[in-house]
Amino acid sequence: MHEEPLTPDHVLAQLEQLRKDYFDRLPRELETLGALARQLADERGTGEGLASLHQRLHKLAGSGGTFGLSGLSAAARALEQRVAGWIEAEGLPVDTPLLTRLLADIEALAEMAVAGEVDGMRLLARGPAEATRGEEGRVWLVDDDLFQGQELARQLESFGYEVDLFPSLEEADGAALGGERPAILISDVYFEPGGENATVSISGYAGLMALECPLLFVSSRDDFESRVHAARLGAQGYFLKPLDVPRLVNRMVQLVEQRNAAPERILIVDDDRELAAHFRLVLQAAGMQADVLDDPRSIMDRVAAIRPELVLMDLHMPQYAGPDLAGLIRQYESWDSLPIVYLSAETDLGRQVAAMSRGADDFLTKPVSDAQLVAAVRARVARSRQLEAQIARDSLTGLLKHAAIKEAIEVEVSRARRTGKPLAVALLDIDHFKAVNDTYGHATGDVVISSVAMLLRQRMRNTDIIGRYGGEEFAIALPDCPLEHAKALLEDIRRRFQDVRFSHAGRTFSCSLSAGAAASTQSATGDGAWLLNAADQALYEAKRGGRNRVCVAGDATSTQVTES
Amino acid sequence: MSSLQRILYVEDEPDIQAVAKLALEMVGGFQVKICSSGAEAVRDAAQFAPDMILLDVMMPEMDGPATLKALRQQPQLAEVPVAFMTAKVQASEVAHYKSLGARDVIAKPFDPMTLADRVRSIWEQ
Numbered sequence: 001m002h003e004e005p006l007t008p009d010h011v012l013a014q015l016e017q018l019r020k021d022y023f024d025r026l027p028r029e030l031e032t033l034g035a036l037a038r039q040l041a042d043e044r045g046t047g048e049g050l051a052s053l054h055q056r057l058h059k060l061a062g063s064g065g066t067f068g069l070s071g072l073s074a075a076a077r078a079l080e081q082r083v084a085g086w087i088e089a090e091g092l093p094v095d096t097p098l099l100t101r102l103l104a105d106i107e108a109l110a111e112m113a114v115a116g117e118v119d120g121m122r123l124l125a126r127g128p129a130e131a132t133r134g135e136e137g138r139v140w141l142v143d144d145d146l147f148q149g150q151e152l153a154r155q156l157e158s159f160g161y162e163v164d165l166f167p168s169l170e171e172a173d174g175a176a177l178g179g180e181r182p183a184i185l186i187s188d189v190y191f192e193p194g195g196e197n198a199t200v201s202i203s204g205y206a207g208l209m210a211l212e213c214p215l216l217f218v219s220s221r222d223d224f225e226s227r228v229h230a231a232r233l234g235a236q237g238y239f240l241k242p243l244d245v246p247r248l249v250n251r252m253v254q255l256v257e258q259r260n261a262a263p264e265r266i267l268i269v270d271d272d273r274e275l276a277a278h279f280r281l282v283l284q285a286a287g288m289q290a291d292v293l294d295d296p297r298s299i300m301d302r303v304a305a306i307r308p309e310l311v312l313m314d315l316h317m318p319q320y321a322g323p324d325l326a327g328l329i330r331q332y333e334s335w336d337s338l339p340i341v342y343l344s345a346e347t348d349l350g351r352q353v354a355a356m357s358r359g360a361d362d363f364l365t366k367p368v369s370d371a372q373l374v375a376a377v378r379a380r381v382a383r384s385r386q387l388e389a390q391i392a393r394d395s396l397t398g399l400l401k402h403a404a405i406k407e408a409i410e411v412e413v414s415r416a417r418r419t420g421k422p423l424a425v426a427l428l429d430i431d432h433f434k435a436v437n438d439t440y441g442h443a444t445g446d447v448v449i450s451s452v453a454m455l456l457r458q459r460m461r462n463t464d465i466i467g468r469y470g471g472e473e474f475a476i477a478l479p480d481c482p483l484e485h486a487k488a489l490l491e492d493i494r495r496r497f498q499d500v501r502f503s504h505a506g507r508t509f510s511c512s513l514s515a516g517a518a519a520s521t522q523s524a525t526g527d528g529a530w531l532l533n534a535a536d537q538a539l540y541e542a543k544r545g546g547r548n549r550v551c552v553a554g555d556a557t558s559t560q561v562t563e564s
Numbered sequence: 565m566s567s568l569q570r571i572l573y574v575e576d577e578p579d580i581q582a583v584a585k586l587a588l589e590m591v592g593g594f595q596v597k598i599c600s601s602g603a604e605a606v607r608d609a610a611q612f613a614p615d616m617i618l619l620d621v622m623m624p625e626m627d628g629p630a631t632l633k634a635l636r637q638q639p640q641l642a643e644v645p646v647a648f649m650t651a652k653v654q655a656s657e658v659a660h661y662k663s664l665g666a667r668d669v670i671a672k673p674f675d676p677m678t679l680a681d682r683v684r685s686i687w688e689q
Contacts, residue, residue: 011590015676018582058622062651063579065673073673077651369685 019067029060030110037106041099050094054083071210075109075177078206105206108177137458139252140175140182142166142198143218144191148241152218155245158447158500159454161252169198169205176207184252185211189219189226199229214255218243246450250398253457262462264288264381267308269296269325270343271317279312279343279373286374296320299328303335307411309381315344315355326359339380343368394468396446397453405467405475410528412465412477416520424478424486425531426517427539428452428493431547433472436511440504448472448511451500459493475532483519483552490515490550498548514542518553568687570595572614574605574631575649576623583676584618592680602626602634610640616687617641618670621650621661629664636665647686649674 040049057080064073139161143149153163166172216237270276276292283290315322340360392404416423437445469475516538534553542551588596599605621628635641651672668686
C-alpha cells in the first residue's frame with residue numbers, strides 16, 4: 001500500500017519543514033493572543049472573551065510542546081489553567097488587577113517565544129527529552145525578608161554559588177519569563193503582607209512553573225499542609241529556619257550531581273545472543289552503559305572490569321543457570337550487595353520465589369516492554385546509589401569517607417595499570433584549621449570544610465574521585481592525569497580557596513590549604529597505599545615549606561608562595 | 565480484526581494534525597484520516613471504517629469524551645478501540661478516561677518517531 005520504505009532522515013526532514021512553518025506563524029498567533037488579552041483587560045473579562053483566550057492558550061500549549069518549545073508550552077499551559085480556573089469559578093467579571101497581570105504574562109510569553117526560537121531550533125536536533133539546563137552554579141533565592149535573604153545569599157556565595165535575590169515570586173517569575181534560568185530555585189514559604197503561601201501560590205506563576213530546575217523551600221514554620229503542597233509540586237527539599245547552611249548546600253550539590261549523574265552501568269547475562277543485544281540497545285538508548293557477558297566462566301573478570309551497578313540475569317541458561325551465577329557472585333565479599341535482577345519467561349510464582357531466594361533481588365517476566373525494562377533498571381540503580389551514598393559518603397560534605405576513597409583509589413590504580421594511563425592522587429589539608437574551630441566555633445568550621453568540598457567538586461571532572469580523608473583533610477584521585485596537570489589543578493584550587501571570604505558574627509576571615517600529589521607513573525609496582533603515602537610525604541613538604549602551597553612527590557621545589 | 569491499518573485521528577489543532585499524519589503515515593505506514601472536530605468525526609467515521617480511533621480530549625464544542633459517546637452509538641463503531649490524546653496524564657485521569665471506554669491514553673506532546681509504535685501496542689492490548 002505504501003511505496004518505498006522511508007528512512008528516518010526523510011521523516012526528520014519533513015518534521016523540520018513543519019516546524020519551520022510553525023515558527024513562521026508563531027509570532028502572529030502570539031500577537032492575536034496579546035490583542036485578545038488587552039481587549040479583555042479593557043472590558044473586564046467577559047465569558048466569551050475568556051473562553052476564546054482559553055482555547056488559544058490551550059492550542060499554544062499543545063502545539064508548542066509538539067514542536068519542542070517545552071518552556072513555552074509549559075508557560076502557556078499554566079496560563080490556560082489560570083483562565084480555566086476563572087471560567088469554572090464563574091466569578092465574572094474578573095478583577096482588573098488579575099487581568100492586568102494576565103496581560104503582562106502573555107506579553108512576557110511572546111517575548112519568551114521570540115527568545116526561545118533559537119532554543120526551539122536547537123532542541124529539535126537533540127529531541128524533546130533533553131530540556132535546557134539552568135546555568136550551573138546559579139541560584140535564585142526568593143525571600144521577602146531582605147536581611148535574611150542577603151545573609152543566606154552571602155553564605156551561598158561563599159560556597160561558590162552565584163545568587164540572584166528576589167523579594168517576591170512575581171519578580172522571579174518575570175525573570176523566568178524573560179528567559180533567564182537558574183540551576184536551583186529556593187523560595188521562602190510565607191510572604192508578608194497578606195500571608196501569601198508560596199507552596200500554594202507558586203503554581204500560578206507561569207514562568208516559574210516552566211523552569212525545569214530543582215525547587216527547595218525554606219521556612220520558619222513547620223506545617224504539614226505546606227509540606228504536602230511542596231511535595232505535590234515535586235519540591236526536593238523543605239528546610240527550616242534558622243538554616244543549617246552546610247546541610248542545605250549539601251542537598252543542592254546532590255541535586256545538581258543527580259542531574260549530571262554518570263550513566264548506570266549494567267551487565268547483561270543471557271545465552272540468547274539476539275535478546276541480549278536487544279536489551280543492550282534498549283538500555284544504551286536510555287543513556288545507560290550496558291555490556292553483554294559472552295562467556296559465563298569469565299563473569300567475575302567482567303564484573304571486576306565493568307563494575308556493574310546491576311546485573312540483568314537470564315534464569316534458564318543451558319550450562320550454568322542464573323541462580324548458580326548469582327550465588328557465585330555472592331561468594332565475593334565486595335559484590336555481596338550488587339543488585340541482581342532475573343529476567344525470564346518463567347511465570348510460575350513458586351519457581352520465581354525459589355529463584356529469588358538464591359541471591360537475586362527482583363524478577364522481570366519476559367516478554368518485558370522496553371519502557372518497563374528501563375524503568376525497572378533505573379529505579380533499582382537509583383535506590384542502590386542512594387543507599388551506597390548513605391553508607392559510603394560523609395554526611396557533611398557528601399564526599400566519600402576514608403575507607404571508600406581508599407578503596408576507590410585501589411580500583412583506579414589497577415585500572416591505570418591496565419590502561420597504561422597515569423593516575424594522580426593528591427591529599428589536601430586546610431591550614432591551621434584548629435584555630436578556625438577555636439576562634440569561630442565548629443559550625444563555622446563546618447562551613448569552611450564544606451567550601452573546600454564544594455570547590456573540589458566544581459573544579460574537577462566527573463570521572464575524578466573526591467573523598468574526605470580525615471577531619472580537615474581531603475583525598476582526590478585523578479584518572480588519566482599526568483602529575484604536572486594535577487599540580488596545576490591543585491594550584492588553581494589553592495588560589496581560589498584563599499580568595500574565599502568566610503564570616504562569623506560580623507567578622508570576615510579567609511583560610512588557606514596545602515596539597516601534595518603523586519602519580520602512578522612514579523612507581524612501576526606501587527599500589528594505592530604507596531600512592532597515598534607518596535602524596536602524604538609531598539603534603540608534609542608543603543606544610544614544612546610554610547603552608548598555602550602545592551608540592552608533588554619527587555620534587556623538592558614547591559610552587560611559589562603567594563603571601564597575602 | 566486482523567491487522568491495524570486504518571486510523572481515524574480527531575484533533576482540532578492543524579499543527580498537531582500535520583505532525584500526527586506524518587508520524588502515523590510515514591513512520592507507521594498506516595492509512596490515516598483526520599477529522600477537525602467531533603461533529604465531523606461523527607459524520608464521517610463510519611464510512612472510513614477505522615481499525616482504531618485517536619481522540620483529542622480538549623476540543624471546542626464537542627470534546628473528546630462527548631465525541632466518544634456519540635461514536636459508540638453507531639453500531640459499526642461500537643467496538644472500535646479508542647485512545648485519548650491529552651496533555652494531562654495523571655493516573656486518576658487515565659483511569660477516568662478508561663472508564664469512559666477508551667483503551668488507553670497517549671500523552672501530548674507525543675514523540676513523532678514513536679507514536680506509531682505506541683498506537684500499535686495499544687491496539688494489540
